[in-house]
Amino acid sequence: MTKAFPPELVRGCAELVLLTLLLSRPMYGYEILTTLEERGNGGFQFKQGTLYPLLYRLEREGWIEAAWVEPEGAKRRKTYRITRDGRRAQRTKAAEWARLQAAVQALLVEAGDA
Amino acid sequence: MREPLHSRASTFLEALEAALGGPGQRSAEVVAEVQSDLEAAVAAAIARGEEPAAAWARALDDLGDPQELAAAMRGPLPPERPARAMEHARRAAAVLVAGFFAYTAWAVRSWDYGDRLGLFLFFGALGFPPAVLLWPGIVWRWNALFSTVNAVALVVLAGFLVVGGTHTVATYELAATGADEALLVDGEALAAALPAETGEPLLEREHVLALLILAAAGLVLSLIQQAGQRRRVLLIGAGILVLIDLPYTIEEHLFVREARHAAAWVEAEHARTGSWPKGEEFTERYEPLWIDDLWYSPPVSAEDETFSFQWPRYLQHSAGLGYHSDGTIWGND
Known part of the structure; x- marks a missing residue:
């Protein structure tokens, strides 16, 4: 299990992380948290209180859509799915992230830290 | 199995609803979502072997203070959808x-x-x-x-x-001699041409x-x-x-082509016969094509060598397009 990433690092890529996660399938709030924890090997430790404002911000931008669904035999849950605009935003953010990562990596290599 | 809502959770949700602005469809929806996720988190923790009281306490701690959570949510919260009708x-x-x-x-x-x-x-x-x-x-x-x-x-x-x-205009007359002096900027003439000097407002009402x-x-x-x-x-x-614009642009393009063709015919007839075609001759040639209600004005005197014609727009019959032999094209309402 990885040690939790520093919150300021997670904040910088939170939108990209959520959009990327929702590319695979629609999810509800708690499911997003647990899936993130699994995928990040414990590194992503979002709290519920942090998640909702973030989800609402993505919804306001039109990048995700929410709907109440009631699967058979399960409780009614508010599920989020990525929109077409959201997919576009995800691609843009992913490209920006790759550029940032490459730039930081280049600096580290130059300094002999990597 | 569904875990009954802990009393601390009820208090939290009530406080959250109040902080979101009291009862209303939007705040009720937010509270329902938080409650649903809270219950899912507690159920998962209990399934992992955690004590219910500890599970509720941890899940509520993750949510933080209801006032702070409501404040963080209020900004980005999308609006309540109006009734379908x-x-x-x-x-x-x-x-x-x-x-x-x-x-x-x-x-x-x-x-x-x-x-x-x-x-x-x-x-x-x-x-x-x-x-x-x-x-x-x-x-x-x-x-x-x-x-x-x-x-x-x-x-x-x-x-x-x-x-x-x-648009401001200053006019200078150049004499045959002394042109160099005349080209010097005439401060008075320039000042007179400026709107402020003539009492005109810089921005008109429209x-x-x-x-x-x-x-x-x-x-x-x-x-x-x-x-x-x-x-x-x-x-x-x-x-x-x-x-809106594309059909008119195409129509105008066709008009210009047709008008130049018509003007060339008028010039050619004049060169061939020595007299300008009359209105009937012009309309006889052009009206049967695709134009009706054509208006043609031949030169009015022997010295006059200008002519013009106009026909209604195909897309808007109450308006027309005109052509003058000097090459001017205009719209007419």
């Missing part, structure tokens, strides 16, 4: 308003030849605010500082463009009105919350204007 009514009203302005722009576009930018800016800016405000889910929060600053900046910029584009309309459109544009929606609304608006 109201949503449909607002959409229909927005389409009607946009349709009205599009139809008016269509009718007015036919009055002039080729001149479209000012017209489209005017009708676009006039119809844009009501249509966007009526459509549900586009504008829902008043962002005073951001929106007003944008609108004011737009108006100031447009104002500078209008004032900068004000300019001020146009700037206010533009400001309203800019304000509403910056009130659109989603960048994607803003882009879509602008694209749809531009698309409507292109749909």
Whole structure:
């Protein structure tokens, strides 16, 4: 299990992380948290209180859509799915992230830290 | 199995609802979502072997303070959707308003030849605010500082463009001799040509009105919350204007081609017969084609070598397009 990433690092890529996660399938709030924890090997430790404002911000931008669904035999849950605009935003953010990562990596290599 | 709601959780949810502004569809929906996820988190923790009381306590700790959570949620929280019937009514009203302005722009576009930018800016800016405000889910929060600053900046910029584009003329007569002196700037003549000196306001009433309309459109544009929606609304608006303009542009292109052809025929007839074709000859040749109600004005005297003709627009019969033998083309309402 990885040690939790520093919150300021997670904040910088939170939108990209959520959009990327929702590319695979629609999810509800708690499911997003647990899936993130699994995928990040414990590194992503979002709290519920942090998640909702973030989800609402993505919804306001039109990048995700929410709907109440009631699967058979399960409780009614508010599920989020990525929109077409959201997919576009995800691609843009992913490209920006790759550029940032490459730039930081280049600096580290130059300094002999990597 | 569903875990009964812990009393601390009930207190938390009540506090959250109150902090979100009390009972209402939107806050009830938020509270329901938080409760649903809270119960899922507790159920998962209990399934892992955690004590129910400890599981509730940890899940509630993860949510933090209800006041802080509500404050963080209020900003980005999307608006409550209106009732379905109201949503449909607002959409229909927005389409009607946009349709009205599009139809008016269509009718007015036919009055002039080729001149479209000012017209489209005017009708676009006039119809844009009501249509966007009526459509549900586009504008829902008043962002005073951001929106007003944008609108004011737009108006100031447009104002500078209008004032900068004000037409002023200074006329100098050059004598055959002493041209060098005449070319020196005549301060008095220049001052007289400036609007301020002649008592004319820099911005006329219609300019001020146009700037206010533009400001309203800019304000509403910056009130659109989603960048994607803003882009879509602008694209749809531009698309409507292109749909209005394109048929007229094609029609004008065809008119110019046909008019030049007709003018060449008139010139050729004059060269061949030594006299200008009469109105009947002209209409006999051109009216049966695709033009009706053609108006032709041959030269009125022996010295006069100019002629002109005009026919109604195919797309808007109440307006026409004219051609003068000096090459001028004009629109006529």
